[in-house]
Amino acid sequence: MIDAKRRVLLKGSLGAGAVGVAVSAGLLTPTLVLAEWPEAAFKATDQDTALKDLLGSDSTETSDKVKIKAPDIAENGAVVPVTVEGDVEGAKSISIIAAGNGTPLIASFELGDTAIPFVSTRIKMAKTSDVIAVVQTDSGLLSAAKPVKVTIGGCGG
């Protein structure tokens, strides 16, 4: 039984997506693959709980070293482009929060050793609210907020 799993994993690693091969072979359940996904943080309905679960703390310090680029008015709340840059040494992660969404934590980017604190993506906003970026460093959490007006809400509700 264990040998079968190892064989599939070893064979799979020669192609792309060893884990994918194992999952589709039915030998690895998705819960093993997704063990690291912080479910409680993403399901939290308020941002302090989300930050506490994701980063271990909800105490953030507003800093102008965290820059958020997002439109003042988003015509379509389903696709709001957001870019976050941190002029910060030793940034470990950048998290994006849409304060007006039912589950405010949208995404978190863990930065590898060589990564530069810069991420750009597109998010869904349910209604006009702040987009908040939190940069995690060894000495604490730095944050910034930018209000974005939304004309058509983006969660399909």
Add this chain to the structure above:
Amino acid sequence: MSSIKIRAKNSNGVTTVKSLMSHEMETGLRKDKTTGDPIPAHFIQEVTAKWNDQVVMTALWSGGVSKNPYLSFKFNGGEPGDTIEISWVDNKGETESGTAEIK
């Protein structure tokens, strides 16, 4: 053919990667207009970006990221010809990955 489009460019020692992934990114909150049944959540949960086998960034996502997600990031390093690999896992355990060379 991977459904992940990647463009990676190195300039002055910094590599900028832009990628576009095909995915529904269903939040699980929408309802089917004809039947009224909720459309099940189906979204990318984790994205891993590698430069020549070294992980440079891991993204953890919720259904709050837009459909057909765009992702751009930067890192110190990378030479033209090096490989960038982006792979994702979604909440159903489905996976995809794609590679591109740094220009």
